[in-house]
Amino acid sequence: MHLVELLAARSRPAAALLMTLTRRCPLSCAHCSTASTMAAEQLDAAPLTAFVATFRPGDRPDHLLLTGGEPLLRPRLVKDIADLARAAGTRSQLLTGMFFARGGPVPAAVADALAAVDHVAASLDVFHEAQVPRARVFCALRGLLDAGKDVSVQVTGLGPDDPYLADVTGDIRRTFGDRVPVLVAEVRAAGRAAQWLSAVRHDDAPRGAAPSPRRPASPCAMAAWPVVAFDGTVVACCNQDVVDGRAGHLPGHLRIGHVAEDDWPTVRRRVVGRPLLRGIRAFGPQYLADALAPAADSGAGCAGYCDTCVSALDAPGAAAAADAFLRRPGTRVLEREITRLVEEGGADGFLARHTVAAYRGLAALGAPAGGP
Ligand code: SF4
Ligand code: SF4
Known part of the structure; x- marks a missing residue:
C-alpha cells in the first residue's frame, strides 16, 4: 500500500x-x-x-x-x-x-x-x-x-x-x-x-485577533477519519486537543463513541451522517457557525478555526440548526459540489x-x- x-x-x-x-x-x-x-x-x-x-x-x-x-x-x-x-x-x-x-x-x-x-x-x-x-x-x-x-x-x-x-x-x-x-x-x-x-x-498570528465579519467556507477534511483516543473514546478528528480532551470537555458533536460500547458500523454511521460533522467537512467550522448563529446561539465570537468548532458549534441547538441548514435544497447542492471537489482533490x-x-x-x- x-x-x-x-x-x-x-x-x-x-x-x-x-x-x-x-x-x-x-x-x-x-x-x-x-x-x-x-x-x-x-x-x-x-x-x-x-x-x-x-x-x-x-x-x-x-x-x-x-x-x-x-x-x-x-x-x-x-x-x-x-x-x-x-x-x-x-x-x-x-x-x-x-x-x-x-x-x-x-x-x-x-x-x-x-x-x-x-x-x-x-x-x-x-x-x-x-x-x-x-x-x-x-x-x-x-x-x-x-x-x-x-x-x-x-x-x-x-x-x-x-x-x-x-x-x-x-x-x-x-x-x-x-x-x-x-x-x-x-x-x-x-x-x-x-x-x-x-x-x-516569530510569524505566529496574534492570538485573540478579531474575526472577520464574514468567514469563508474552508472545508475540514480532518473530520473525515475517526480517531480512537488513548482511553478508547472515539473522536471525530485528530486535533490533539480533541483527542486528549484538552478542550475542557469533549463537545458532543466530536464524541463519536467508545470502543467498549460501539461497533464499527455504528461509528461509521455517526461519522458519515451527523449533520454538524457533514457541515464541518463541507463548509468548515467558521462558515458553519456563522450560518447557524441565529438559531444555534453560535456566532463569530471565536477567532480560531478549531476554537470555533469546539466552542461555538457545541452551543445548545447547534445540532438541530445544522440539520435544518443541511436540509435546505441550496445547501444540499453546495454540500454535494464541495464534497465532490474536495474528494477529487x-x-x-x-x-x-x-x-x-x-x-x-x-x-x-x-x-x-x-x-x-
Ligand atoms: S514523537 Fe517521539 S516521543 Fe512522541 S510518540 Fe513519537 S517517537 Fe515517541
Ligand atoms: S475543525 Fe473541528 S473537526 Fe476539524 S480538525 Fe478542528 S476540531 Fe477537528
Missing part, C-alpha cells in the same frame, strides 16, 4: 480509522505532540481487538492507522489487530519512532508486528535523530524494503526553510534511489512542542493544505505508474 493511496482517501468520511494503541513511548522527543513517556496511560488490549473484530467485509474502513505513543511497544496487539483488519479487507499502516533500530537485534515480536502490517511509516527529524541515528533508521528501512514491505518516511522541520529538510530528504532520495515516499510537514504546536514552538517561530488536495510546498512531490516517490 503506497502512501498516496492513503492520502487520496483523506477526505472520504470513514475511509480510515486512526487507532492509538498506547500513549507510552521509550523515546522522549522534544516536539512530541502526545507528550508521551513510559509512564503514560494505555487501554487494555481486549476492547481494542474486540472493536476491530466488528469490521466486516461489507462494512469496514479501507485503512487502519496504528499509532501512539509507540505502537510497537505492544507488538502482539499490533499483529492481532492487523490480522483481524486484513481478514475483513482493511489494510493497515503503522507509524513508528523506530526505537527498535537503536541497536541490537530486533525482538522477534516486533519483527512479527512489522511483517503483519501493510505499510510502515517511520518518523524522522532532528529530535528523533538525537535518539536513533539516521543510519540505523535507514538500515532498518532497507531491511523492510528488501522484505517487500511498503514504507514511507514522515519528516518534520521547524519551517519551510529549515535546512534539515533539504538535508534529510536529499539523503533519503540518494540512499533509496527514489523508492521511498516522504511526507514533509512542519512541527505542530501541540504536546511538548506547544511549550517552546511559538518562541522559535485527492492526495494533492491534502498535500497542498498540510505539507511543505517545496517537498510536496516527494510523497509520490515510488508510486506505481497509473496509481491514484
Whole structure:
C-alpha cells in the first residue's frame, strides 16, 4: 500500500480509522505532540481487538492507522489487530519512532508486528535523530524494503526553510534511489512542542485577533477519519486537543463513541451522517457557525478555526440548526459540489493544505505508474 493511496482517501468520511494503541513511548522527543513517556496511560488490549473484530467485509474502513505513543511497544496487539483488519479487507499502516533500530537485534515480536502490517511509516527529524541515528533508521528501512514491505518516511522541520529538510530528504532520495515516499510537514504546536514552538517561530498570528465579519467556507477534511483516543473514546478528528480532551470537555458533536460500547458500523454511521460533522467537512467550522448563529446561539465570537468548532458549534441547538441548514435544497447542492471537489482533490488536495510546498512531490516517490 503506497502512501498516496492513503492520502487520496483523506477526505472520504470513514475511509480510515486512526487507532492509538498506547500513549507510552521509550523515546522522549522534544516536539512530541502526545507528550508521551513510559509512564503514560494505555487501554487494555481486549476492547481494542474486540472493536476491530466488528469490521466486516461489507462494512469496514479501507485503512487502519496504528499509532501512539509507540505502537510497537505492544507488538502482539499490533499483529492481532492487523490480522483481524486484513481478514475483513482493511489494510493497515503503522507509524513508528523506530526505537527498535537503536541497536541490537530486533525482538522477534516486533519483527512479527512489522511483517503483519501493510505499510510502515517511520518518523524522522532532528529530535528523533538525537535518539536513533539516521543510519540505523535507514538500515532498518532497507531491511523492510528488501522484505517487500511498503514504507514511507514522515519528516518534520521547524519551517519551510529549515535546512534539515533539504538535508534529510536529499539523503533519503540518494540512499533509496527514489523508492521511498516522504511526507514533509512542519512541527505542530501541540504536546511538548506547544511549550517552546511559538518562541522559535516569530510569524505566529496574534492570538485573540478579531474575526472577520464574514468567514469563508474552508472545508475540514480532518473530520473525515475517526480517531480512537488513548482511553478508547472515539473522536471525530485528530486535533490533539480533541483527542486528549484538552478542550475542557469533549463537545458532543466530536464524541463519536467508545470502543467498549460501539461497533464499527455504528461509528461509521455517526461519522458519515451527523449533520454538524457533514457541515464541518463541507463548509468548515467558521462558515458553519456563522450560518447557524441565529438559531444555534453560535456566532463569530471565536477567532480560531478549531476554537470555533469546539466552542461555538457545541452551543445548545447547534445540532438541530445544522440539520435544518443541511436540509435546505441550496445547501444540499453546495454540500454535494464541495464534497465532490474536495474528494477529487485527492492526495494533492491534502498535500497542498498540510505539507511543505517545496517537498510536496516527494510523497509520490515510488508510486506505481497509473496509481491514484
Ligand atoms: S517517537 Fe513519537 S510518540 Fe515517541 S516521543 Fe517521539 S514523537 Fe512522541
Ligand atoms: S475543525 Fe473541528 S473537526 Fe476539524 S480538525 Fe478542528 S476540531 Fe477537528
